[in-house]
Amino acid sequence: MIEEDKSHVGMENCFFCxxxxxxxxxxxxxxxxxxxxxxxxxxxDTCKNVMELGVxxxxxxxxxxxxxxxxxxxxxxxxxxxxxxxxxxKKLLADILKKRICFVEETVLKHIGLLKKDGSLKYKKDAEExxxxxxxxxxxx
Numbered sequence: 001m002i003e004e005d006k007s008h009v010g011m012e013n014c015f016f017c018x019x020x021x022x023x024x025x026x027x028x029x030x031x032x033x034x035x036x037x038x039x040x041x042x043x044x045d046t047c048k049n050v051m052e053l054g055v056x057x058x059x060x061x062x063x064x065x066x067x068x069x070x071x072x073x074x075x076x077x078x079x080x081x082x083x084x085x086x087x088x089x090k091k092l093l094a095d096i097l098k099k100r101i102c103f104v105e106e107t108v109l110k111h112i113g114l115l116k117k118d119g120s121l122k123y124k125k126d127a128e129e130x131x132x133x134x135x136x137x138x139x140x141x
Contacts, residue, residue, distance in 0.1 A: 005034060005035065006031040006032060006033060006034060006035075007031055007033055007035060008025065008026040008028075008029040008030055008031055008032070008033065009023060009024070009025055009026075009033065010023070010024040010025075010026075010033030010034055010035060010036070010037060011023060011024070011035060011036045011037075012024050012037065012038070012039050013036055013037065013038050014038070014043060014044035014046075014047055015038045015040070015041045015042070015043070015068075016043050016044070016047045016056060016058060016075075016101060017043075017044065017046065017047050017058075017075055018038075018071070019044055019046070020036075021044035021045070024037075024039065043056075050077040051100035051101065052100075053077060053079070054077050054078050054079040054080055054082075054083070054100075055077070055078050055079075055080065055083050055096055055097065055100055055101065055102060056075060056076075056077055056100060056101045056102070057075070057076045057077075057078055057102050057104050057109065057114065058071055058074075058075050058101070058102070058103050058104065059071065059072045059073070059074035059075070059076075059104060059105070059106045059109050059115065060072060060103045060104065060105055060106070061105070061106070062105045062106055062107050063105070064103075064105070069103050071103075072106055074106070074109065074115060076109070076114050076115075078114070080097060083096060083097065084097075086112055
C-alpha cells in the first residue's frame, strides 16, 4: 500500500456486511490507517439487530471457504424457524443458531430458494420489512 492510501483518520467497516460502522483516529496524527478497513469481527448495529431477530446468511463465491471468504454482496436475514426448516443436520443447525451467522455459497442460497437464478434477492420485500423493523429497533434504543 502506498503512503497516499493511508491517513490519520480511517473508516472502520463491519466484518459481515462491509458497511461503515465507526471512525478510527491515530492519536499521534500520523498517516498509519487505511481509509477503509475491518479491525474486528464485532457486527455493526444493523447486523447485530438482524442477528437478534434471526440468522444472517451471507453469500460467498462458490468454492470459497475459511474464516474470511470472498463475499458476493447478497445478505439475507432468516428467522430461526425458517432456518430449522431447511437444515436437517442437528449439530450444524445448533452451531448456526449459536453463531447467528452463516457464510453460504451462492448456488446453495439459490437451491434453498433465498436467491433468484440471476443472484438477486428473492424475498426483497421481506428483507425491506426486516430492515424497517431494525430501523424501528434502533430508534427505540
